[in-house]
Amino acid sequence: MKILVTGGAGFIASNVVDGYVEAGHDVVVIDNLSTGKKENLNKSATFYEMDIRSPELPKIINTEKPDIINHHAAQISVPASVEDPGLDADVNIKGLINLLEASRKSGLKKIIFISSGGAIYGEADNYPTDETYPPNPLSPYAITKLASEHYLYYYHHQWGIDYTILRYSNIYGPRQIPNGEAGVVSIFMNLLMHNKECTLYHFPERPSGMIRDYCFVGDIVEANLLALDHGENEKYNIATGVETATLNLFNVIFDSIKTIKGDLDDGLSNPRRAIARPGDITRSCLIVEKARTGLGWQPTTSLDNGIKATLEWYTKHQ
Ligand SMILES: NC(=O)c1ccc[n+]([C@@H]2O[C@H](COP(=O)([O-])OP(=O)(O)OC[C@H]3O[C@@H](n4cnc5c(N)ncnc54)[C@H](O)[C@@H]3O)[C@@H](O)[C@H]2O)c1
Numbered sequence: 001m002k003i004l005v006t007g008g009a010g011f012i013a014s015n016v017v018d019g020y021v022e023a024g025h026d027v028v029v030i031d032n033l034s035t036g037k038k039e040n041l042n043k044s045a046t047f048y049e050m051d052i053r054s055p056e057l058p059k060i061i062n063t064e065k066p067d068i069i070n071h072h073a074a075q076i077s078v079p080a081s082v083e084d085p086g087l088d089a090d091v092n093i094k095g096l097i098n099l100l101e102a103s104r105k106s107g108l109k110k111i112i113f114i115s116s117g118g119a120i121y122g123e124a125d126n127y128p129t130d131e132t133y134p135p136n137p138l139s140p141y142a143i144t145k146l147a148s149e150h151y152l153y154y155y156h157h158q159w160g161i162d163y164t165i166l167r168y169s170n171i172y173g174p175r176q177i178p179n180g181e182a183g184v185v186s187i188f189m190n191l192l193m194h195n196k197e198c199t200l201y202h203f204p205e206r207p208s209g210m211i212r213d214y215c216f217v218g219d220i221v222e223a224n225l226l227a228l229d230h231g232e233n234e235k236y237n238i239a240t241g242v243e244t245a246t247l248n249l250f251n252v253i254f255d256s257i258k259t260i261k262g263d264l265d266d267g268l269s270n271p272r273r274a275i276a277r278p279g280d281i282t283r284s285c286l287i288v289e290k291a292r293t294g295l296g297w298q299p300t301t302s303l304d305n306g307i308k309a310t311l312e313w314y315t316k317h318q
Helices: 011-022 057-064 078-083 085-106 140-159 184-193 217-226 246-261 289-294 303-317
Strands: 002-006 026-031 046-049 068-071 110-116 162-168 170-172 199-202 214-216 234-238 272-275
Touching: 002 011, 002 057, 011 026, 011 068, 011 217, 026 057, 057 085, 068 085, 078 085, 078 140, 085 110, 085 140, 110 140, 140 162, 162 217, 170 184, 170 217, 170 303, 184 246, 184 303, 199 246, 214 217, 214 303, 217 234, 234 289, 246 303
Parallel strands: 002 026, 002 068, 026 046, 068 110, 110 162, 162 234, 170 214, 199 272
Antiparallel strands: none
16 A cells, blocks of 8 residues: 655654554655654655645645555644644644645545544543543644544545544654653653753642653554554544553653663652643543544553653663
């Protein structure tokens, strides 16, 4: 199968590309390298350095004629979307429309779209949250992800392009970059590996931080493989269903690093506190039953094992 992956030089999608190549698929990557890196690119994939908003994009889709598009490229930062909602909408909405317009003209069969279960439900009353809960986005980023889902429904209805929506929770693992505002696992790891103090953001009433559902990127690759031929015109939470407070996450990372480094300063074991940033939500945890039945997917990596695997990668690559 020929699969075009947008954002394939980035953290998650480069892992997905590796999974697709390993499974024998023919993979094409489009990425503007704004946060992605050339060294993440799989050598067997064809690479186009291009913005998804580019007027040149339709030519590539027409030339490559993929069977499936897997759309991961996005403006991914919640704080950045609060700072500049126009840019967020430009990349996440206009970029998607550019892709879908080109796709419908080239006869594309299916698109796999990456949404955010960690963001679109907002402060959900039904918690943990399943896909039937009416989303209530609380940041421009979450709004553009939800709006994108509506565009997919429209393009299916009007132009017959099938879709599968994967609503990720908080994803971590090898290749996540520590220099954004997102990606707390890589941020904590990077700081602690360099013997620097970490900051724990929290709401005043929850000093141990936000509750999140952390899912390992290796499990995400499996979901993207299954979505190639399952789950047409459905949306799925892709997560673990396990709640973790930021402080618990910090402790798991601290202990893992201490085990391998030995010389970690105990003074770093108590992170500095700061008040939650605009756009942050207090808790998010997702029910993944639908993905179990609809995609045949389930998470298999515990937080401890995922953190160990991620740390192994950081130790080799820092
Ligand atoms: N990391 C998470 O926890 C998480 C959670 C939910 C959803 N997601 C979604 O998963 C996807 C991948 O996120 P990630 O964490 O791997 O981030 P990332 O920044 O590592 O990957 C995004 C990739 O898209 C590329 N890109 C950005 N804007 C582009 C543009 N205009 N044109 C072409 N390429 C562009 C970047 O260069 C990068 O390679 C995003 O859609 C994000 O919203 C991520």
